Amino acid sequence: MRNRRVHALFALLASLGVSPAAAQEAQVSAQARSLYEQTRDSVAQIRVLLGSSDSHAATGTGFVVGAGGLILTNYHVVADKALEPNTYRLEFVLPDGRRGELGIVAVDVVHDLALVRGDIGGATPLSFRDSQPSKGDKGFSLGYPLNQGLTVVEGIYNGRSEEQYYERIHFTGAINPGMSGGPAVDVGGRGFGINVANHRRGQLVSFLVPAKFAQQLLSKPAAGRPGETDFRAEVGSQLRAHGAEIMGALLKAQLPVQTLGEFSLPGKSGEFMQCGAGTERDANKPYTVDHYRCYTWSSLYIDQRLYTGMVSFRHSILRSAELGALRFAYLQESRFAAGKYEAAFDRKHHTRYACRDGIVALKGTRAKMVMCVRAYRQFEGLYDVVVKIATVGDVGRALHSQLELEGVSFQSAMTYVGRYVEAIRWSR
Amino acid sequence: MEPLAFVEIVSRHRDVVSRHPVYRWPVRVGRGYDADVIVDDPFVAARHLQIEAAADGRYAVSDLQSLNGISVSPSERRISAAEVGPDDLVRLGRTQIRIRAPSHTVPEERPLRAAAFYRRPSAFALMAAVVIALILWNLWIMTSDQEEKYTIWLSIVPLLAAVAVWISVWSLVSRTVGGRSNFAAHGFVACAGFAALAVSETLFDYLSFGFDVRWMQYLGFAASAAIFAYMVYRHLRLNSRALRRTLAIAGVVVSLLLYGAAAGLQVATETAQEGLQRYDGSVKAPMFLFVSGASPEAFVSDGEALKRKVDAMARVER
Numbered sequence: 188m189r190n191r192r193v194h195a196l197f198a199l200l201a202s203l204g205v206s207p208a209a210a211q212e213a214q215v216s217a218q219a220r221s222l223y224e225q226t227r228d229s230v231a232q233i234r235v236l237l238g239s240s241d242s243h244a245a246t247g248t249g250f251v252v253g254a255g256g257l258i259l260t261n262y263h264v265v266a267d268k269a270l271e272p273n274t275y276r277l278e279f280v281l282p283d284g285r286r287g288e289l290g291i292v293a294v295d296v297v298h299d300l301a302l303v304r305g306d307i308g309g310a311t312p313l314s315f316r317d318s319q320p321s322k323g324d325k326g327f328s329l330g331y332p333l334n335q336g337l338t339v340v341e342g343i344y345n346g347r348s349e350e351q352y353y354e355r356i357h358f359t360g361a362i363n364p365g366m367s368g369g370p371a372v373d374v375g376g377r378g379f380g381i382n383v384a385n386h387r388r389g390q391l392v393s394f395l396v397p398a399k400f401a402q403q404l405l406s407k408p409a410a411g412r413p414g415e416t417d418f419r420a421e422v423g424s425q426l427r428a429h430g431a432e433i434m435g436a437l438l439k440a441q442l443p444v445q446t447l448g449e450f451s452l453p454g455k456s457g458e459f460m461q462c463g464a465g466t467e468r469d470a471n472k473p474y475t476v477d478h479y480r481c482y483t484w485s486s487l488y489i490d491q492r493l494y495t496g497m498v499s500f501r502h503s504i505l506r507s508a509e510l511g512a513l514r515f516a517y518l519q520e521s522r523f524a525a526g527k528y529e530a531a532f533d534r535k536h537h538t539r540y541a542c543r544d545g546i547v548a549l550k551g552t553r554a555k556m557v558m559c560v561r562a563y564r565q566f567e568g569l570y571d572v573v574v575k576i577a578t579v580g581d582v583g584r585a586l587h588s589q590l591e592l593e594g595v596s597f598q599s600a601m602t603y604v605g606r607y608v609e610a611i612r613w614s615r
Numbered sequence: 616m617e618p619l620a621f622v623e624i625v626s627r628h629r630d631v632v633s634r635h636p637v638y639r640w641p642v643r644v645g646r647g648y649d650a651d652v653i654v655d656d657p658f659v660a661a662r663h664l665q666i667e668a669a670a671d672g673r674y675a676v677s678d679l680q681s682l683n684g685i686s687v688s689p690s691e692r693r694i695s696a697a698e699v700g701p702d703d704l705v706r707l708g709r710t711q712i713r714i715r716a717p718s719h720t721v722p723e724e725r726p727l728r729a730a731a732f733y734r735r736p737s738a739f740a741l742m743a744a745v746v747i748a749l750i751l752w753n754l755w756i757m758t759s760d761q762e763e764k765y766t767i768w769l770s771i772v773p774l775l776a777a778v779a780v781w782i783s784v785w786s787l788v789s790r791t792v793g794g795r796s797n798f799a800a801h802g803f804v805a806c807a808g809f810a811a812l813a814v815s816e817t818l819f820d821y822l823s824f825g826f827d828v829r830w831m832q833y834l835g836f837a838a839s840a841a842i843f844a845y846m847v848y849r850h851l852r853l854n855s856r857a858l859r860r861t862l863a864i865a866g867v868v869v870s871l872l873l874y875g876a877a878a879g880l881q882v883a884t885e886t887a888q889e890g891l892q893r894y895d896g897s898v899k900a901p902m903f904l905f906v907s908g909a910s911p912e913a914f915v916s917d918g919e920a921l922k923r924k925v926d927a928m929a930r931v932e933r
Contacts, residue, residue, distance in 0.1 A: 473759065507759075512900035514759035521760050524896025532890025538928035541921040542894040546827045548908035553901075555824075556911075558918055559892045562925040570925070572918075577898050597922050601915055608911040 218374055219339040222327055225376055226250070229310035230369060231279035232331040233260055233289065233303070235267050238274060248330035248369035248382065249279065249289075249303060251310045252405060259401055260368030261383055262294050262301045263488045269294055269301070270490055270565075272416035279305050282337045293407065294418050296425045296487050297353060298400040299383050301368075313370055315398040316377045319356075320344040326358065326373055328382050328393070330366025338366070344379070348394055352433070352459050352485035355394045356380045362393035371395045422489065423566035426594055429496050430569060433485055434592075434599035437498060442606045447479055448504045450586050451612040455481055474507035474518060486593075492533040495563075495571075495594035500607070503587040512582040519585055523555065523577045537571065538562045551613035552580035558604065563594070572600040580613060620674070622652045622666065623713045625704060628794030637714075642666045643679070644712065658683055658708030666714060673698050674714045676705050683708055733807075736799040742806035749813050750774055781805050785850045797853045804853070808846030812839055824897045825905045832895075836874070844870035 229251040234243040247264030251257065258279065268275040269291055277289035289305040320326065321344070328340045342360020349357075358371060362385045371380040380395030437456050445454025455462045462481040482499035489495060505522075507515055542559040555577045563569040574590040590607055592600045618636035622644065626632050635652045644652045647661030654663070660681035669675040677696040678685045684693040688704035688711060697705070701719050704711040732738050750771050758767055782805045786796040819835025822828075848866030855862060885891055 510759050512902065513756050516898055516900040517756045518759045519898040520896065523898050527892045527894065527896065528888055529890035529892075532888075534889055537890075538925045539889055540892045541924035541928075542892055543914075543917060543921060544894040544896075545914060546904065546906055546908040547911050547914050549911065553904060553908045555898050556914055557892075557894045557896075558914070558921065559894065560918060560921040560925055562922075562929040564929050567929075570922070573892060575894075579898060579901050579904050582900065597918075601918050604918070605912060605915045608915065 219327060219341060222329070222372065222376060223337065223339050226313070226329055226370075226372075227282045227337055228308070229313060230329050230337060231258065231281050231307065232334075232337075232365075233258075233264055233368060234278050234280060235265070236276040236278060238276070244275070246331060246334060246365050247367040248365065250329070250368075250370045250378075251307060251312050252302075252401065253312050256305050256307045257292070257312075257405075258289065258303045258305060258307065259370075259381065259404075260301050260303060261381065261396075262296050262299045263383075264368045265289075265291055265294075265301045265303060266488065266490045269418035269422065272418075277303060277305075279307060281307070290416065291418060293404055294421060294425075295400065295404050296422055296489065297429050298396050298404075299488065300381065300396060300401055300404050302404060313372070313376075313378045315402060316373060316379045319397070320373055320379055322346045324373065326360070326371050326379065328358065328360050328362055328366065328369060328371045328395075330362070330369030330382055332361075332363035332365045334365060340366075342371075342391070342393070350461050350484050351394075352483050354397055354400075355383070356397055358393045358395045359391050360393055361385075361391055419565055423569070426487070426489070426496065426566050427568055427596070429485070429487060430595040431599070433483055433496065433498055434595050434603065437483075437603055438599065438606075442610045444610055444612075445479065447477065447502055448506075449584065449614055450502070450504065451610070451614070452479070452502050452586070452588065453500060453590075453607050453610045454479075459483055459485075473509040474505060474515075476506075477504045478502070489536075492531075493536045495569075497593050498591070498595070498603075500588065500590040505585045505587060507583050510583065515583055515585070519577055519579075519587070522587060523575065534564075536564060538564060540573070546579075547576075547608070549576075549578065549608065549611050549613065552578045554578040554580075554586075554611075556608070560597070560600075566594075568596060569594050570597050570600060572597075572604065574604050574607065576608070576611070578613065586611070586613070618717055619668070620714055620716050623715065624652075624654065625711045625713050626794070627711075629704075630794065637666075640667050644707065645679070645681075652712075654707070654710050654712075656708040656710045659710060663707050664705070669698050672716055672718075673700055676714075681707070731800075733803040734797070734800040739799040739802035739806065742803050742810065745810050746778065746806045746813075747771070747775070749810055753813075778805060778809060785854070789854045792854050800853050801850060804846060804849040808842065808849075811842045811846075815839055815842055820897060821899055821903050823895070824899045825903045827906045827908075829895060836878070840870050840874040843874065 231249055233247045233249045235245045237244045244267065247260055249258040249260035252259045265277055268277050278286055279289055280286045287306045289303040292302040292304050294301045324344045326342055326344045328342055330338060332338050340360050340362065342358050345357040345359055347357065348355040358380065362382050366382045369382045370378045371382060372378050379398050381401060383396050384394045386392035436459055443454045443456060444451045460481050460483050465478040467476040478501060480501040483497055485496050486494040487496040505519065510518060538561050540559040540561045542557060544555065544557040547554055547556045557575040559573040561571050571594065572592045576586070576588040578586045588611065590604065592603065616638055618638060619640065620637040622635045622637060622642060624632045642651045643662055643665050644650055644654060645661050645663040646654055646656065646659045650662060662679045663681045664685050665677050665679055667675045675696065675698050676685065686693055686706045687697050687699060688706055699705060699714065701715045704713055754767055754771060782802045785801040786798045789801065790796040815838045816835060819831050819838060823831035844866045847869045848863050851862040851865055885893060
């Protein structure tokens with residue numbers, strides 16, 4: 188169900204085989220040097236350790252944001268500990284070698300933030316800017332890329348990322364695996380963002396969580412009982428809120444309609460939805476396919492095996508003047524029956540699919556329709572729903588449409604599916 | 616001088632190998648040159664057995680104290696003497712003999728072109744052509760999604776090879792058991808069987824789609840198993856003179872084993888694939904769709920049943 192384009196590479200999780208950071212500038216600027224001096228006591232490497240072992244499963248970065256050893260990092264850095272507190276441990280390591288245990292205080296999976304606490308000493312908390320920098324301003328991102336020690340990376344603030352559902356800062360700088368959770372600061376040393384990811388296909392296209400979400404998390408009273416270590420219930424309720432948010436946005440107004448050939452079809456629902464078109468036109472093949480695809484860039488990292496929270500659909504118009512009825516039907520069948528099997532299935536998170544198939548009467552045509560549903564095992568009230576439609580109307584022309592809703596409530600999914608199917612209209 | 620009887624040496628397939636007229640009783644049978652009927656079998660004694668005429672057209676056979684003795688088929692129990700009729704086979708060493716009077720009546724001669732239709736090579740050729748046509752037809756339909764149309768035609772080779780192996784194995788069994796390979800008859804049965812299987816599967820596939828009922832697929836599976844059982848039964852009939860009922864049961868058992876194994880494998884595979892979306896993905900041409908279709912609202916509202924199913928699954932391990 189996952190779309191390669193959509194998921195940015197989460198820095199922490201990339202293997203150590205990733206090529207090293209961009210070549211360092213020969214001259215470290217005076218600003219960068221003074222930043223390093225300022226922050227080396229308050230920016231720590233965060234290690235996720237497996238059980239009682241001393242070897243780390245993953246690393247990230249965190250920085251001091253409050254009294255009593257309060258440290259901010261990414262949720263995805265500490266996700267294993269939040270969901271399986273008995274399997275994993277967290278510890279911080281400072282450049283001078285000091286280290287200590289960490290416990291999770293609060294998480295925000297939607298903005299990928301987490302507050303942890305540890306005995307880190309009297310480091311000065313990093314202060315945040317009250318306003319965003321201006322596009323083109325210089326900034327510095329701090330962290331521990333690929334276990335290379337505390338590193339200062341210079342970059343440019345480039346405003347809000349335009350594609351993602353939740354607000355992210357587009358930062359042009361080399362954020363590498365291991366720097367996740369580190370602060371991005373302005374030339375005055377005040378924080379404006381938290382390193383979170385870089386774009387898989389880009390170069391130096393990196394993303395930061397705006398500092399305001401960190402401040403919101405800091406000002407919120409810690410969720411759950413004090414001393415709570417298992418954040419599954421909290422993550423579940425945040426996921427439900429996320430699902431409700433996405434579905435709310437989709438269901439707020441009438442489903443916009445898009446014309447594609449002889450079909451009126453569900454189209455782009457709003458600015459939060461990204462759409463694109465493509466085509467398969469191969470001179471060797473006796474048919475053509477036009478694709479139209481939309482998705483919300485709203486996938487949330489939950490753990491290594493689970494990204495969820497995206498809604499996407501794809502319409503494909505198959506056309507052939509050359510193929511007869513039987514051969515065109517075979518073409519449809521071979522495409523419609525494909526993609527049944529998801530190899531990346533994780534039984535820890537999902538139940539099996541329950542599916543239903545049948546012939547439905549659409550406006551102006553008939554179609555074979557499939558609906559598959561599966562539940563989340565760990566997060567009650569959340570479902571994945573897949574709908575597939577193949578029209579059976581005219582020889583040589585057909586629509587194949589596929590809708591995927593991840594991590595949403597069943598009710599909202601059914602409402603949306605109903606509107607989606609309603610919106611399909613075939614006009615000859 | 617009229618012969619009193621004939622001693623016939625009979626092969627394992629009950630064909631007469633040689634026939635020896637008898638002019639006086641007793642007759643001695645053995646490997647020695649002084650025997651009346653000489654049998655070239657190293658397991659037979661120089662003087663092995665003696666035959667005399669008995670009452671009612673029967674013959675008395677007695678062992679002349681040979682090493683391996685005699686028995687009357689199908690029993691292999693050694694006996695010293697026995698009275699046998701014209702259809703009894705006496706076994707000595709690895710040879711069988713039969714004694715018949717000149718008055719023994721033989722069956723009517725067979726007419727020269729009386730072979731049943733399905734036993735004729737022309738029938739086999741016709742059916743083979745049907746199978747090849749069906750395969751080519753299917754392959755042609757499948758070329759709709761192929762860039763390289765010509766390579767797909769090659770996939771007819773393994774299919775035909777499989778049919779050829781199937782026919783050859785049955786013929787070989789026929790030849791071993793009955794002495795005749797019945798190649799054309801096995802070929803016809805196999806080709807007709809495979810053609811019927813292909814037609815039945817296609818038919819039920821289209822019916823399942825056209826009337827939008829999935830149980831038609833189970834019916835199709837049962838039909839295939841029945842066709843296969845009948846096919847095995849016809850092959851067995853060509854090989855064995857056993858009772859029809861026994862052969863029919865054998866056919867059903869073979870088919871149940873094979874189709875049961877196939878169904879079991881299918882279920883096991885689908886169970887192992889936990890991320891599988893298990894739905895019927897068949898799409899046929901519009902002229903084969905005979906229902907107008909449910910309303911989308913009805914289809915979506917049936918989603919509740921899916922929810923109940925997955926909720927139950929989630930509860931099990933939550």
